[in-house]
Amino acid sequence: MAMRSIYRGLRRNDLRFKEVREDEKSQMVGNVFTSVASSYDVMNDLMSGGLHRLWKERLVSKLNPFPGMKHLDVAGGTGDVGFRIFDSIHSVAHRAVRDGHDDNLLGETQIFVCDINPNMLRVGRKRAEDRGLGDNKSLVWVEGDAEKLTFGDATMDGYTIAFGIRNVTHIEKALAEAYRVLKPGGRFLCLGLSHVELPIFKDLYDYYSFAVIPKVGELVAGDRESYQYLVESIRRFPKQERFATMIEEAGFQKVEYENLVGGVVAIHSGLKF
Amino acid sequence: MVRRSGVLLKKVAAGISSRLAEILVCPLTKQPLRMCDKTNSLISDSIGVSYPIVDGIPRLVPSDGIILHSDQDLNSSDPPQTNSS
Numbered sequence: 001m002a003m004r005s006i007y008r009g010l011r012r013n014d015l016r017f018k019e020v021r022e023d024e025k026s027q028m029v030g031n032v033f034t035s036v037a038s039s040y041d042v043m044n045d046l047m048s049g050g051l052h053r054l055w056k057e058r059l060v061s062k063l064n065p066f067p068g069m070k071h072l073d074v075a076g077g078t079g080d081v082g083f084r085i086f087d088s089i090h091s092v093a094h095r096a097v098r099d100g101h102d103d104n105l106l107g108e109t110q111i112f113v114c115d116i117n118p119n120m121l122r123v124g125r126k127r128a129e130d131r132g133l134g135d136n137k138s139l140v141w142v143e144g145d146a147e148k149l150t151f152g153d154a155t156m157d158g159y160t161i162a163f164g165i166r167n168v169t170h171i172e173k174a175l176a177e178a179y180r181v182l183k184p185g186g187r188f189l190c191l192g193l194s195h196v197e198l199p200i201f202k203d204l205y206d207y208y209s210f211a212v213i214p215k216v217g218e219l220v221a222g223d224r225e226s227y228q229y230l231v232e233s234i235r236r237f238p239k240q241e242r243f244a245t246m247i248e249e250a251g252f253q254k255v256e257y258e259n260l261v262g263g264v265v266a267i268h269s270g271l272k273f
Numbered sequence: 274m275v276r277r278s279g280v281l282l283k284k285v286a287a288g289i290s291s292r293l294a295e296i297l298v299c300p301l302t303k304q305p306l307r308m309c310d311k312t313n314s315l316i317s318d319s320i321g322v323s324y325p326i327v328d329g330i331p332r333l334v335p336s337d338g339i340i341l342h343s344d345q346d347l348n349s350s351d352p353p354q355t356n357s358s
Binding site (some may be wrong): 110116118119120125140141142143144145148149150151152153154 | 285286293296297298299300303328329330331332333334335337
């Protein structure tokens with residue numbers, strides 16, 4: 001009985017996706033994130049029931065950071081992933097035998113947090129200051145475009161992009177840039193909202209996405225449109241297999257993906273040889 | 274007590290920036306950048322564009338670049354011009 005009424009609700013819902021022209025997309029993305037920047041972290045907790053933290057932990061654990069690494073986190077504005085990588089490196093170092101070499105390596109660690117939106121970066125930098133990491137040379141905040149990165153060829157040991165690839169207008173360009181900046185042996189990891197195929201769960205997820213999320217966005221962030229855009233951009237993004245193929249086409253090898261929560265989230269990874 | 278005077282922040286920003294000039298490249302040409310302390314920006318000599326550093330965060334999105342004209346100093350009152358991308 002309850003399922004039938006949810007079904008009817010879904011069909012009645014206007015699922016018209018707003019058609020977005022390419023040239024409009026980056027402007028629209030810019031506006032979305034300027035608008036949501038201050039409530040971004042709170043909204044993430046609300047929308048995912050706090051799960052986004054576990055997903056990011058999983059991403060960082062797959063990355064397996066090491067002291068002295070040069071890492072690039074793209075679309076990482078508020079620093080969630082950047083801080084986790086920083087903490088992970090500093091905790092591993094504590095466990096290792098302390099000698100002069102290790103301390104030097106620690107100091108050589110560089111985590112670049114790159115985002116196209118200055119407001120998101122500002123929130124991230126404020127968080128760093130609040131943690132006492134404002135002057136720490138290992139965390140570097142840079143405003144940049146995922147499709148035209150400001151880093152030299154083969155300079156990075158790791159590249160992550162968490163919940164950001166769907167906002168990029170030309171995914172192939174972002175993947176090509178990721179490949180360019182990674183050193184041989186470097187790893188690419190992408191954490192993103194993906195597609196659910198499981199029969200009943202899919203419908204529940206659709207209902208949650210289209211009816212609940214924009215409403216919460218309206219109530220908490222005061223911005224229904226941005227969260228409507230968010231949900232639509234998730235549906236428009238290529239499915240897991242297709243995205244994996246795109247990563248291979250960019251030159252990566254050993255491309256794999258791991259579904260979390262039935263495909264609500266997927267972590268794609270690849271290696272540059 | 275954390276000192277948040279403008280002087281302290283500026284010092285930190287300058288220190289970070291000179292290091293950045295060694296690591297970062299022009300997002301359009303991928304050529305090296307040069308730090309310009311006077312205007313607090315990173316200059317891409319290959320295409321004559323300057324990227325500002327605001328609050329210690331370098332703005333290296335191509336559309337943030339300001340085209341430098343050959344015999345004129347970078348004037349902060351100049352309107353930013355966008356590069357075709």
